[in-house]
Amino acid sequence: MRIIKAYKFKRLNRSLGVDLLLFAVIGMVACFMALPLVFTINNAFKPIDEIFQFPPKLFVRNPTFKNFIDLVHIFNDSWVPFSRYIFNTFFITTTGTAGHVLLASAAAYPLAKIKFPGRSVLFSIVVLSLMFTSHVTQVPNYMTISWLGLIDTYWAIILPAFGMTLGLYLMKQFMEQIPDALIEAAKMDGASEYRIFWQIVMPMVKPAWLTLIIFALQNLWSGSAIKFIYSEQLKTINDVFGQIAAGGIVRTGPVAAVTLLMMVVPITVFIVTQSNIIQTMSTSGLKD
Structure with a gap:
């Protein structure tokens, strides 16, 4: 109790000048990291003459919605x-994303909390993978999808996303931090493995699967499906935007608008999920 009180009322031996210096340094780094985002937002509203201006200007001088209007006309002609x-x-x-999070979590639980023969070998294979x-596994993935008869279908993209091993590795590492005593207490109270997994383990590893949602969503949202999907009515927005960018210099404005639109969803999801991750990490720590 004395240690806790001493830690609670401990004051940092740091002057106000040092705090201001640290704040200034962090602010400059944050501004530097935000430059690509600021440039992309401004570039989407620049007229064609400002886009080709050299040296390029960071901020738009004569904002216009013509790039977005041209983009709408392109899609209307499709x-x-x-x-x-x-x-x-x-x-x-x-x-x-949903299938990857559920499958990775369900596979990580026995690897982290159930002792069975070959567990270390399986995890070593996951780490090795x-x-x-993706360039190395591209040909085997295509052969597998073709053998399953899933070429030119949604599942040609969804099924490989289920088996990404990064999620399994991340969830397993987080689940290992859960105290074994907590799981043993739940078993003594008569809880089944499924109930322990859904009501105890998954809420405690919320930071892991929220982070996993960000990674999986960004990978699928910005990924290209053109290697597996050939029908125009099954293509994704990213593939269509790539076709627009291939139109040449005349479509530079719509391409700038496309770049901004493709950034909106991942950034929005990250901002919304980031607050939950920070809050959960600060309130869900348990130790034996």
């Missing part, structure tokens, strides 16, 4: 409605 691309993207992103980039 035989596939823009709402179809939105549906495809949101269906693939939400289904792949993290060393391979």
